[in-house]
Amino acid sequence: MVVKSELKLIKSLQQKKCRNEHGLFVVEGKKTVEEVLNSNMEIYKLFTVDSNELETGDVPFYSISNKELSQISSLKNPNGYLGVFHIPKPTDQILSDWILVLDGVQDPGNLGTIIRLCDWFGITDIICSTDTVDCYNPKVLQATMGSITRVNVRYKGLDAFLNSTQLPVYGTFMDGVSVNNTKLPNKGIMIMGNEGKGISDTIAQLCTDRLAIPQFGDITTESLNVASATAILLHEIRK
Amino acid sequence: MVVKSELKLIKSLQQKKCRNEHGLFVVEGKKTVEEVLNSNMEIYKLFTVDSNELETGDVPFYSISNKELSQISSLKNPNGYLGVFHIPKPTDQILSDWILVLDGVQDPGNLGTIIRLCDWFGITDIICSTDTVDCYNPKVLQATMGSITRVNVRYKGLDAFLNSTQLPVYGTFMDGVSVNNTKLPNKGIMIMGNEGKGISDTIAQLCTDRLAIPQFGDITTESLNVASATAILLHEIRK
Known part of the structure; x- marks a missing residue:
């Protein structure tokens, strides 16, 4: 169960202004969510309709209904997994040639x-x-x-x-x-x-x-x- | 003024099955419509909300309302011009290297x-x-x-x-x-x-x-x- 204000916050992250205000962004889809979880990026919250299948390691997740997911998803056909991550602090360091x-x-x-x-x-x-x-x-x-x-x-x-x-x-x-x-x-x-x-x-x-x-x-x-x-x-x- | 059955036909061309059945396809947007008009492709009908600006040559056009256009368009924001063209007959001739x-x-x-x-x-x-x-x-x-x-x-x-x-x-x-x-x-x-x-x-x-x-x-x-x-x-x- 996720409170309404939280659903509203996540939906708002579809807008750049709200992403910058909260320092958060949304990733959807099992494969991409797992890839971002396995990177240096820091998770805020993870939502799924299907908690059994995700390799989340120690990351806690919130079970939500398909209806709730479709309320916060930017996709026409949401695909079961939605991760909210912190926007990394920009660095001035140049690493590539x-x-x-x-x-x-x-x-x-x-x-x-x-x-x-x-x-x-x-x-x-x-x-x-x-x-x-x-x-x-x-x-x-x-x-x-x-x-x-x-x-x-x-x-x-x-x-x-x-x-x-x-x-x-x-x-x-x-x-x-x-x-x-x-x-x-x-x-x-x-x-x-x-x-x-x-x-x-x-x-x-x-x-x-x-x-x-x-x-x-x-x-x-x-x-x-x-x-x-x-x-x-x-x-x-x-x- | 365009009759309802015609609007229905054009909307149906968003589906492959209907395009093949009628041998017709739809092009939207002023620039692309003009480009297809200037090619060898054969026009079936041309619809526009803004008849003054189009360089159609001798091609007759049908004035429609913004509401009618949005009914037949596949775009979220239709942009004024919609051309229906005949699907060219496929040729077996290979022209390029x-x-x-x-x-x-x-x-x-x-x-x-x-x-x-x-x-x-x-x-x-x-x-x-x-x-x-x-x-x-x-x-x-x-x-x-x-x-x-x-x-x-x-x-x-x-x-x-x-x-x-x-x-x-x-x-x-x-x-x-x-x-x-x-x-x-x-x-x-x-x-x-x-x-x-x-x-x-x-x-x-x-x-x-x-x-x-x-x-x-x-x-x-x-x-x-x-x-x-x-x-x-x-x-x-x-x-």
């Missing part, structure tokens, strides 16, 4: 896919402009498939950060140099821009190198999706 | 992104197993951003097709040879598998070459998303 910078990425599915790509390619540091979609948004977490526990995502003003770095700063532009003709260094910063507008003018001026992913199709083709472009660039970085 | 084969891709967003990638990389032929998600699904079309008009997507039994081809057949597997160490030929077939299960056993046996995309992150990382993997492989094909 390359840093991915996101300038205004808006779509939660894209950010989730990008976090999962960074995890795959061993890039543990992502720095997002403050207008990039929140990484604790339920749809982002759904798309990361647990990778959020292994990649450090931070939000800050990009100009100050880029002005202070000694690393080469790469951005992708329609008129850039083909990435196929570019030897990327061992360390650097790669900037990906907004879905519709690309990299903003202010940030474009801080790029030291302008790259392009060559196109082979009809010239009327829409630009590459930002997550697809990230996949190709991270693959090139690691070659 | 490389053919992308999809073995049971289920997620509409993934298929849409893959169609958009093929368009970008000039790969005009996609062959899908019959259990791959329908390319005229509204969510697929939303993600293709108009690329559906420039890429031929067909559904057929994959074994018969792969057994009859003389082309090399590439598939991606965890234990494959790194794509970084492989020189891809000028022509071939690339197979991408299901999101959870990868390429099915029957189809795996028909692959002549087993590739892998090397990973650099933590070994507990989930596999690459199928659309991200497609982005990397098509980029490698075109290098």
